[in-house]
Amino acid sequence: MNRILMALALAATLGQAASGTDNTTTNRTPAMKIRLSVNNKVLTATLADNKTARDFISLLPLTLTMNDLFGREKYARLPRAISQEGKRTHTYQIGDLAYWSPSHDVAVYYRQDSEKIPEPGIIVIGKIDSGVAALDVAGSVKVTIELHDEQ
Numbered sequence: 001m002n003r004i005l006m007a008l009a010l011a012a013t014l015g016q017a018a019s020g021t022d023n024t025t026t027n028r029t030p031a032m033k034i035r036l037s038v039n040n041k042v043l044t045a046t047l048a049d050n051k052t053a054r055d056f057i058s059l060l061p062l063t064l065t066m067n068d069l070f071g072r073e074k075y076a077r078l079p080r081a082i083s084q085e086g087k088r089t090h091t092y093q094i095g096d097l098a099y100w101s102p103s104h105d106v107a108v109y110y111r112q113d114s115e116k117i118p119e120p121g122i123i124v125i126g127k128i129d130s131g132v133a134a135l136d137v138a139g140s141v142k143v144t145i146e147l148h149d150e151q
Contacts, residue, residue, distance in 0.1 A: 032057065033148035034126065036108075038141050041134040044148055045097050045126040052086035052099050053125040056106070061146035066108070066135075070115070074135045074143070075100070075107040086123035090116045097126035110135040 032047040034057075047053040059078060066074035073092075081104045092098060092109045099106055100122055107122070110132045135141065 033129075034060065035146055035148045036128070037144040038134050039137070041131060043131045043134060044129045045095075046129060047097075047126040048086065048124055050086035050123070050125070051083040052123045055082040056099065056125050057147065058082075061144065063142065063144045064106070065140050066143050067140050068138070069107070070113060072111045072113045072115075073107045073109045074141060075105045076143070078104045078106055080104065084123065086125065088121035088123055090118075090121045092117060092122065092124070093127075095128035095132045096122075096124050097128065098122035098124050108132065108135055 031049075032053070034045050034047060036043040036045060047057070056078075059080070059082070062079075064076035064078075066076040069075055078099075081101070082099060084099075084101050086099070092112075094109055094112055096109045097106065098109070101120065106125075108128065
């Protein structure tokens, strides 16, 4: 009987290894989604798996007036500072949702201008899934950010 149980356990382990799945607990959390409402359009974003993004979630729901900067991003000050433990970068991609820690701002990049982000850099906390062009409008926009219901 013990041999049968050991053989079954070994087969299950080998099956997991072959399929690339692992049923053990890891530090990775399932992808969290948020919803951004702007000008009667709803965008979704997938949050990064970092402490900064998890701290950002604790602020939701938020309604922010996002100002334009350099014709490439919309940004707004958060009600408080959030974690700075995410990886910093000095570049961005269209659709990045990022945290600028010196002034506690969140930003969404809607156009690429190839300029580098100054020190200390940004922490990417998410990526707009599609429709980022809704932010490519002149001036400020009111944006409501909340957790996406369909997790």
